[in-house]
Amino acid sequence: MNDFDDSVLRDQLQRLGGHGPDEAGAYLALQQRVGVAKRRRAAAVVGGLGVTLMIGFAAAAYQPPSSSRLVPANGGGNDAVVTLPTTVGNADTTSSSTVISTPTINGNTDNNGNTNSDNANNPGNSNPSTSAPQTGTDSTTPTPIDVPATTAHTVPHGHATTSAPATTTAPTVPATTSTEPSTSSSVPTNFIEDASASSSGGTATAHLQGGVVSLVSYSATADHDCIVERTLSDRVRITCRPTLLNTVGNTSHLDFSIGLDGHLVAVSTET
Amino acid sequence: MMNDIRMVDDLESLFRAHHGRLVRALTVACGNEQIAADAVQVAFVKAHLKWRSIMSYDDPVGWIRRVAINNMRDEHRRESRKQRVVDRLGAEPEAQVQAPQLDEVAAMLAGLPRQQRLSLALFYVDGLSVAETAATLGISEGAVKFHLHQGRSTLRGQLGEGVHHE
Numbered sequence: 001m002n003d004f005d006d007s008v009l010r011d012q013l014q015r016l017g018g019h020g021p022d023e024a025g026a027y028l029a030l031q032q033r034v035g036v037a038k039r040r041r042a043a044a045v046v047g048g049l050g051v052t053l054m055i056g057f058a059a060a061a062y063q064p065p066s067s068s069r070l071v072p073a074n075g076g077g078n079d080a081v082v083t084l085p086t087t088v089g090n091a092d093t094t095s096s097s098t099v100i101s102t103p104t105i106n107g108n109t110d111n112n113g114n115t116n117s118d119n120a121n122n123p124g125n126s127n128p129s130t131s132a133p134q135t136g137t138d139s140t141t142p143t144p145i146d147v148p149a150t151t152a153h154t155v156p157h158g159h160a161t162t163s164a165p166a167t168t169t170a171p172t173v174p175a176t177t178s179t180e181p182s183t184s185s186s187v188p189t190n191f192i193e194d195a196s197a198s199s200s201g202g203t204a205t206a207h208l209q210g211g212v213v214s215l216v217s218y219s220a221t222a223d224h225d226c227i228v229e230r231t232l233s234d235r236v237r238i239t240c241r242p243t244l245l246n247t248v249g250n251t252s253h254l255d256f257s258i259g260l261d262g263h264l265v266a267v268s269t270e271t
Numbered sequence: 272m273m274n275d276i277r278m279v280d281d282l283e284s285l286f287r288a289h290h291g292r293l294v295r296a297l298t299v300a301c302g303n304e305q306i307a308a309d310a311v312q313v314a315f316v317k318a319h320l321k322w323r324s325i326m327s328y329d330d331p332v333g334w335i336r337r338v339a340i341n342n343m344r345d346e347h348r349r350e351s352r353k354q355r356v357v358d359r360l361g362a363e364p365e366a367q368v369q370a371p372q373l374d375e376v377a378a379m380l381a382g383l384p385r386q387q388r389l390s391l392a393l394f395y396v397d398g399l400s401v402a403e404t405a406a407t408l409g410i411s412e413g414a415v416k417f418h419l420h421q422g423r424s425t426l427r428g429q430l431g432e433g434v435h436h437e
Contacts (some may be wrong), residue, residue, distance in 0.1 A: 003416075004394065004401070004416070004419045004420070004423065006395070006423060009391075009395060009423060009426060009427075010395045010396075012376045012426075013299050013376070013380075013391060013392065013395045013396050014295065014395070014396055015376075016298070016299050016376055016377050016380065017294075017295030017296065017298045017299045017392075017396050018295060018298055018304055020291035020292070020294055020295050021290070021291060021294055021304075021308050023286075023287055023290060023291060026286075026290060026308070026312065027283065027286055027287070027290075029312065030286065030312055030315050030316060030319070033312065033313075033316045034316050034319045034320065037316055037320060038320070041320070
């Protein structure tokens with residue numbers, strides 16, 4: 001017993017507390033409230049799980065636009081090895097004797113031609129026997145330059161053929177077609193070949209590799225100036241005009257383009 | 272399954288042993304049997320949902336008692352806020368059912384501070400010791416003795432000869 005034992009006060013307070021609730025009824029009410037609480041908690045868990053899954057799926061499905069990038073369909077590796085012939089024939093006899101060890105070439109080949117066609121020459125990539133088609137460098141052509149007569153221009157290129165001097169070119173020669181595809185339908189489109197065209201104003205040689213036409217060399221005849229008018233990935237045009245002192249010459253165009261069969265086509269026109 | 276049944280049996284036996292006494296003690300403390308019964312029942316519901324961890328406590332009944340007291344305090348705060356809002360708006364108070372006439376002891380008890388009411392209720396109605404009352408209320412034993420002394424002196428002085436010291 002301690003100092004605070006007070007039976008009278010205890011009785012008064014216990015009487016004030018009442019008889020207390022019905023235990024059986026209170027326990028039944030407790031079980032009902034427990035059931036409600038359990039159902040509510042289960043619903044909260046299921047709802048939270050559903051929201052979490054929705055957020056997860058949304059996050060997995062979302063791809064920021066900046067992360068999308070193009071991937072070459074063939075793997076896009078630079079390990080494509082293209083073996084080029086050591087000697088390339090002239091325009092009349094050029095045939096595709098190329099041995100392509102890996103038929104699939106870099107997937108960026110077709111796209112780079114347009115953007116890199118105006119770049120400066122890059123002689124460092126002039127070894128085509130071991131490198132994949134570097135379209136950015138193969139399609140490089142010099143900027144249009146007024147060429148004095150009898151001056152041969154050689155575009156740095158791995159397969160630059162010797163350009164014919166101006167005096168050796170027969171005037172008014174019709175267009176010279178470079179190649180004659182033997183199997184137009186079954187041959188692959190990735191020809192590697194050279195073609196030359198000549199006219200009264202000059203002579204030019206172009207190179208086809210990886211679906212890209214690049215200018216190898218061009219030269220003007222006497223009293224003519226040749227300029228490179230158009231250098232696209234699939235065509236090159238050289239225009240040769242008579243000089244001011246030449247009043248009888250004609251303007252000629254030397255066009256190189258890719259034919260329907262995939263071969264390089266050279267066309268010479270006189271106006 | 273067997274463990275679940277035993278757990279439920281433990282909780283049920285605990286409920287039957289302590290529920291009524293706890294409700295009576297909180298009724299004395301707050302003056303409203305409905306609020307006290309609801310606070311105690313909510314405490315037992317929480318204990319039921321967390322019984323696996325609560326059953327390992329040294330004093331599960333003490334945990335339930337503290338939760339019940341906290342529930343009662345929360346309810347008191349809610350009522351106080353509601354009353355303040357009603358007073359601020361100047362609205363007419365809702366027509367209430369005529370409260371039962373408090374007897375003399377209840378009226379005097381209502382005038383005591385809350386800690387004194389709780390100390391008196393837990394000590395005299397729930398039958399806790401001074402140490403258990405101190406642990407339940409989270410105060411020192413000296414503070415419990417002070418509240419018991421003050422509360423008993425107040426009740427004895429106001430009741431006169433109605434409340435006699437032993």
